[in-house]
Amino acid sequence: MQSSDQEVLQRASDWLQQGYRAHLFTVIQTWGSAPRLPGAILVVREDGHLVGSVSGGCIEDDLADKAKHQQLPEQASIMEYGVNQAEAQRFGIPCGGQIKIFSEPLTHESQLVPMLESLAQRRLLKRSVHLPSGEVRHAYVLPEGQPRLESEWFHSYFGPQWRLLIIGANQLGSVLAAMAQALDFYVMICDPREEMRAEWHVEGADWLPGMPDDVVLEIVPDPHTAIVAVTHDPKLDDMALLEALKSNAFYIGALGAVKNQEKRKQRLRSFDLSEQEVNRLHGPVGLRIGSRTPAEIAVSILAELIQERSQVQQAGLSQAATTRAVA
Template identity: 65%
Template sequence: MHAPEQEVLEHALAWLRAGHRVHLCTVVRTWGSSPRLPGAMLALRDDGQLLGSVSGGCIEDELIDRAREGRLPAVNGLLEYGVSRDEAQRYGIPCGGRLQIFVEQLQEAEQVLPILESLQQRRLIRRSVRLGTNEVVLGEAMPGAVACLEDDWFHHYFGPQWRLLIIGANQLGAMLASMAQALEFNVLLCDPREEIRAQWQVAGVQWCEGMPDDVVLEIAPDAYTAIVAVTHDPKLDDMALLEALRSEAFYVGALGSKLNQEKRRERMRMFDLNDEEIGRLHGPVGLPIGSRTPAEIAVAILAEIIQIRSQQRAAALASQSIAHALSSNNACAS
């Protein structure tokens, strides 16, 4: 499964190569009850075909009409929806919602290829476009950065697909794998026990051969990786967790009661993990929602993963806003 933005860009590239005029539409800023977050994007063909979403459906029809009638910017520009109450009702935007969209006409395949190459290599890249021009600058970026306007530049950040490594091919692992795929995670699975693996029935999962700790090292967890151990076997879970807690994974969790988790933390101290690294472990894993069945536990785990991801995104956005404000103040002072 590809990340949504990768699929959008791949279709844009195919349409360009087929001779179509193609626009990229990206949510820049939202106010109130807007249906999509900054960075949500779609590719729009000159005949009205599209892939992706900027509003969940309420703005897409209007963009299709603009494309068919040739009313989209020839280079790039900003469109706003929901500025007035009448407009919000006309487009079906939720009460109080308002969104700003950056629309850019793609001129050639070379505008898309570097981004796709970066995504395939699991690198984060910043693509900056100067408003009203064809000027584009590519650069590195920190995880968590969010699409934004800065003076006369629009910055968009393209990162690798979120992925989840599950240690354990049991019933809970199967539930996690199914639900995580529905949430657009790339799911990897490791379980060296042949008798357990033989019972696996969930499609779309990438099997990782080898012992769990070796697999963690092999996949080189980054800031877009979550790791959850659910085998209930310390010989499998603990060694994988040791490597996971030393990695850049944004979330590391393990199944087990409070008592078992305390015993696990004591074992980890014997392997020279420091308190900060051990403190990264989410165990008992998942939000405390009273879950009992494998499906309920899977919901609790994925809810906690989403919560942690959202908190990190909010912190990055706040840091980004502060940096922008400081930059503006320095520019005014000079």
């Protein structure tokens, strides 16, 4: 399954190949209760068709209307919405929020190729646009934070999609896989049991054959990867967790009651894992919300994933800000 950014950029590329012109909009900064975060993108075609989102809908409608009447900027520029209470109410921005958006005209599909390639290759791309001239520069970088204005340059980033590897194709695994895709995770599923493979019917998830520990090594977990074991079979879960806990995955969880989790941690300690590595395991997996059914447990797992992902993003922003300050 493609990430939301990939879907937006690929659709825009298709339009440009068909001879349409369009504009790419990127959220630079928000204040108050603006509904989208910095980095959110929207592409509006010259006839008002659009894909993506930068707000709850009203700003998109305004940009589409401007496109149909040829009122969008002809050069790279900055647009602001909700600068006062009246405009905030007009554009549906709650609590007087404000949004600053970068606008850039698109005339050829080649403008989007570097971003699509970076997403496909799971590499973080820094895209810098010079406002006075429209010059564009690309560079592969380490995490630097959110999109930002720096003198006459606008920097935005396109990078790895968040991934979720599920060990176990049972009912919980199925519900978790379906829900996670709605949250923009690229979902992978692993279960060596043939009877489970035969009954797997979740579209969009990538089935990875083989033993779970081998699969964990094959996907090379990075800081954008989460791994959750839900088979309830130590022979499958434990070996996968053994490799996962030594990886760079940002989240590792396993299904099971508190007593079973303690037994699992004792088994893991008998291998070459440090106490710090063992303590990375989230178990029982998910937030404590009183969940019992597979759907409720899936919600609790994804809630914890979102929480951990936000912390990872915030830590990256803090580190990037420190690095820039030192520089």
